[in-house]
Amino acid sequence: MLSNEAILYYANHPVEFVQDILKADPDPEQKKILRSLVENQMTSVRSGHGIGKSAVEAWSVIWFMCTHPYPKIPCTAPTQHQLFDILWAEISKWKRNNKTLDSELIWTKEKLYMKGHAEEWFAVARTASTPDALQGFHAEHMLYIIDEASGVEDKIFEPVLGALSTPGAKLLMCGNPTQLSGFFYDSHNKNREQYSTFHIDGRNSTRVSQEFVQTIINMYGEDSDVFRVRVAGDFPLAEDDIYIPLPLVEKSIATEYFPRRHPQIIHIGCDVARFGTDKTVIGYRTDEKVQFFKKRVGQDTMKTADDIVSLGMLLVYQYGLKPDIDEPIPIKIDDGGVGGGVVDRLRQIKRNNPERFWWMEVYPVKFGQKIRHKFFDDSTTYMMSVLKKLLQPFDDNGLPKDVEIILPDDDALVAQISGRKYEMTENSKIRVESKKVMKARGVQSPDEADCILLVCLPVKRPKKKKGAT
Template structure:
């Protein structure tokens, strides 16, 4: 490095001053506390709400460690490629650009950041936390483990870290929203707290979190909701007893890596149609396990909604040219949604060649059904989604993730606040949209779109249910 020995020796224990002098940015009070903790303590664990600047802290710590330690190794991991590469790795590149001197000597690539001339000995590396050996095999006097969105990282990923932390120069920095009430990250803030330097950052007290975001979550879902606790206050969820789908399994789904197949097994489209002025029309897609909310808009133009669905249908078939099975299109058939169904059927009759793979299925929410456990169609669809999100099967055995949701604030909130009760004949019934609105909650439009994407439909071609 071009810094003098005296400068390196000083910055070795002073990461905040390094960032201020060399990178040219001033950390806020909480960021500075976290950085000083990493310099002074073997293990630092940070739980927080959204938007407090933790990715910047992680990036600054990576750069500081590379610049002040000889031959360090810095394995960085996160539950998904998006979180690791699109956010953390991009953040490192951003701050290296702030210092031309650092940018000349620290080389950034898509998977590794290293000191010029030492790519195999002096580096930080990105490893997605999808395999147990993601953090294995890193041996050096100075090792720094960065674990982002740590609540979503499986316990077996952490196991090799503990052995490596026995050396004096080893460090661990874990950050994340406290989404799960179990696991390594949770225990670092509870029963194993004495072994860590821990931080709790409430988004309401952070200058980096917009007051509009906090106000929106409070107004829509209340300060007593798990959505507020996790995504604003940085607290672990309470898991309310009368909530049908608990927040932790929703958050776990969001933090699951999706590995797309070249030719999907299933392509589906779902559309929840707006009924009233404040409601939204939501069009979504589901490619095997992965849900994407493709389009949101206010308004009840059924012709335009049908056009948007057909455009998405063509786009998905162009995206996956090898897919030859039907595309199931489930549409909310209540109220104005019936007009969308009618228009789609008309378009298919007029163009059977182009729309031949489209299977249009109208769905009615809240319809009474003959089922042993569930009172109506909405409750049944919620139970399907809950089952797909559950990490365990009916016998308690761990199972693969069957539904990967997008990180959408409205969707997460709507799925996690809907309550349920038992009817007089002991069937489960989730609360209706009307009751949700009486509680001051918005219409669950995004959530209903997901229900439409997941409801089992018997395929005309395969004679089987598509999920």
């Protein structure tokens, strides 16, 4: 292991530690972040995707472990995927770059500790899903690592603030700037004087491919919130005419999902391609979790129907659904244009074999259809309102509510939901812009978003016939 002289040197030179010991090559921004950990108590980094945040966090953990006696390093992130599959895996990867280091630092699924000192000299992974995630840690040398910090709720930060009152405690926060409020947002705004802050634009990072940057620009524009957050590393704009703000969408994506053995809600939705480059998108929902099943360009209605049947059979098998016990699965299809062919085919499949396809309950849905509603002008606006209500963190009484929907992390979906504008009609009703209007201002067809609207749309089930069980 390192000599005492080397430890004293590297404790104040993390960049050299990473280069000499871990055999890594930090870029200029990563070097600044590492040096900030020596010079400042609290460091906060906002950036776009792919700039190497997880790597610099992993280097920081290993550096602190090797250069500070008996440290404790609590690490957290909003989801198990972000914490364990990305950050914790990154730590394992880098420690293996040095054989001596690899034998001295013991890595487990939730803990990294110095050999022979498992209870006193360690880093630990705790998801930010419970208020006590970062409580109960006491040591002369502390380093808190908070990944995707914009998605971590303020109550998680409270014990960190208490610990930072001691001289040996430090904090490193990194994340995409998805939320317009909270601890991470404040660190770059009203509380900025208390932090060493970094803003890393993906366009200026050698680690971000220009192909990715150009793709986002081409698809959503440099003035879009998706570009601001996921490339430029800026906080989203609070635009008055956007119906569902980006922070609501990003917060949903960053929410932890705990699957149940037997979901209470199973729905399927399909937006059917009409022409050109439009996509057919099939998605499904199990309780609060929404996922995409297939996306493809094309109008083959028979193939689309077959894909929906395959998904339904998969869900029936996976969750052990039984005709005498479980409700059928609502399958909501965009019935405009060629979508009617998918509806007809699915109904034919069920008619030909009702016993096998008992689980199939088809609901045709028309987008943009005028409806009789006190507040909403058409069916698309109503469906957007349903999704918006599901995304809201508070109920009608202003009280916090349980998570109702967790969206997939999909750039196209995020842009389509958070980029759709609305207006008030002459009758003082809300109307979101149509696909035609969106395309006219250079926005892609909201195929992924429309699929999600269908998946989340509540249904009125048909009444059972008398004598039916």
